[in-house]
Amino acid sequence: MSAVIEVQNLHKKYGDLVAVDDVSFSVEEGEIFGILGPSGAGKTTTVECIEGLRNRDGGEINVLGLDPRQERAEITQQLGVQLQDGQLPDRMQVAEALSLYSSFYRNPADWRHLMDALGLSSKGGNACGALSGSQKQRLSVALALVGNPQVAVLDELTTELDPQSRRETWELIKTVRDSGVTILLVTRFVEEAELLCDRIAVIDKGRIAATDTPAGLAERVQTEQRIQFRPSAPLNDALLARLPDVSGVTRQGDYVVVTGNHNALGAVTCLLAHHQIVAEHLRVDQATLEDVLLTMAHKRSATL
Numbered sequence: 662m663s664a665v666i667e668v669q670n671l672h673k674k675y676g677d678l679v680a681v682d683d684v685s686f687s688v689e690e691g692e693i694f695g696i697l698g699p700s701g702a703g704k705t706t707t708v709e710c711i712e713g714l715r716n717r718d719g720g721e722i723n724v725l726g727l728d729p730r731q732e733r734a735e736i737t738q739q740l741g742v743q744l745q746d747g748q749l750p751d752r753m754q755v756a757e758a759l760s761l762y763s764s765f766y767r768n769p770a771d772w773r774h775l776m777d778a779l780g781l782s783s784k785g786g787n788a789c790g791a792l793s794g795s796q797k798q799r800l801s802v803a804l805a806l807v808g809n810p811q812v813a814v815l816d817e818l819t820t821e822l823d824p825q826s827r828r829e830t831w832e833l834i835k836t837v838r839d840s841g842v843t844i845l846l847v848t849r850f851v852e853e854a855e856l857l858c859d860r861i862a863v864i865d866k867g868r869i870a871a872t873d874t875p876a877g878l879a880e881r882v883q884t885e886q887r888i889q890f891r892p893s894a895p896l897n898d899a900l901l902a903r904l905p906d907v908s909g910v911t912r913q914g915d916y917v918v919v920t921g922n923h924n925a926l927g928a929v930t931c932l933l934a935h936h937q938i939v940a941e942h943l944r945v946d947q948a949t950l951e952d953v954l955l956t957m958a959h960k961r962s963a964t965l
């Protein structure tokens with residue numbers, strides 16, 4: 662396998678705001694590579710630098726042997742990119758849009774075939790503005806593929822969709838990958854990344870917290886416990902965070918949520934007893950991937 666996208670030490674600022682801070686990863690041919698992170702983490706900025714839509718401030722990017730800063734026109738030919746909402750006139754018909762966009766490419770895919778493959782063949786005469794949410798997503802994927810790209814970038818494809826349409830879109834993404842297209846998938850949903858991606862870069866506040874397979878990330882979770890309770894008296898979270906067995910402390914309303922290793926429960930109850938605080942409604946669970954990502958995010962903000 663070889664890398665189709667390589668990003669090294671990418672930096673991007675908007676004025677004083679550091680949006681992307683020393684991000685590095687590579688996407689291998691044939692994989693679905695996920696960029697996972699909360700809103701504002703720097704995901705879109707990263708992919709826009711890859712697409713050549715934004716100029717980076719520092720670092721190196723190589724897309725299929727091309728530098729997006731120097732060779733944007735060629736990247737546009739070779740990289741499949743979704744249109745942003747509102748970029749198509751509402752009245753344009755689905756078939757017209759696909760036919761028009763295919764004409765922009767040197768070596769386009771057969772757009773009629775694509776329309777069939779994406780379950781849009783009965784919608785060819787429909788106005789783009791009158792499609793349902795999931796049909797719009799299908800069209801958006803079709804437009805990303807109409808140039809016959811080796812690599813497609815799919816950004817927050819399912820954010821607006823209901824659970825059923827989200828599942829359909831996941832199946833669709835797998836089919837696209839199985840047809841040989843490498844996919845860079847941007848998402849804020851842990852479940853989506855876990856289900857679809859071969860590897861995931863977790864990004865938060867512009868920095869990569871971890872890059873691993875879903876199983877690799879889950880392994881970090883297995884050793885973690887999640888301890889949740891309501892303290893009977895005010896409690897300084899920093900005391901808990903300083904315990905060596907504790908990896909993260911967050912608040913959910915009146916509740917304190919502590920993540921840590923298998924000794925964390927003992928350490929937390931000892932500390933509470935020492936401060937004469939009772940852990941009301943105490944619950945101990947195995948941590949989820951979501952907890953671990955939150956903990957990573959918290960560690961990052963604590964060190965800023």
Ligand SMILES: Nc1ncnc2c1ncn2[C@@H]1O[C@H](COP(=O)(O)OP(=O)(O)OP(=O)(O)O)[C@@H](O)[C@H]1O
Binds near residue numbers: 678698699700702703
């Ligand atoms: N054009 C811009 N001008 C100024 N700041 C921007 C601009 N675009 C993004 N930002 C800021 O940069 C940071 C990263 O934004 P970005 O859109 O890359 O994050 P994201 O992870 O894609 O978020 P979302 O999931 O909400 O799309 C955010 O703090 C955002 O407010």
